[in-house]
Amino acid sequence: MHIKDNSLGILFKFLLFFLGGIYLLRLISPFLFKLLISNLIKKSKKKNHSTKETSTDQKKAKPSSSSIGEYIDYEDIE
DSSP, X not given: OHHHHHHHHXXXXXXXXXXXXXXXXXXXXXXXXXXXXXXXXXXHHHHHHHHHHHHHHHHHHSOOHHHHOOOOOTTTOO
């Protein structure tokens, strides 16, 4: 009979910790979600800003269209 009481106590402690952990997770999850979303938005803005800088640098490095030459459509030439 003593073994049954001990196993019930262990089961009760397990359920108490499990349900308590779920309850705490439900309380904390909105704050964690907000933090995660704000970090993703910051990274996205930083990435967009850096890609815009590189694209403007590439545009500056390209030669002007007048120095490239004329476009020729080879299907029209016979």
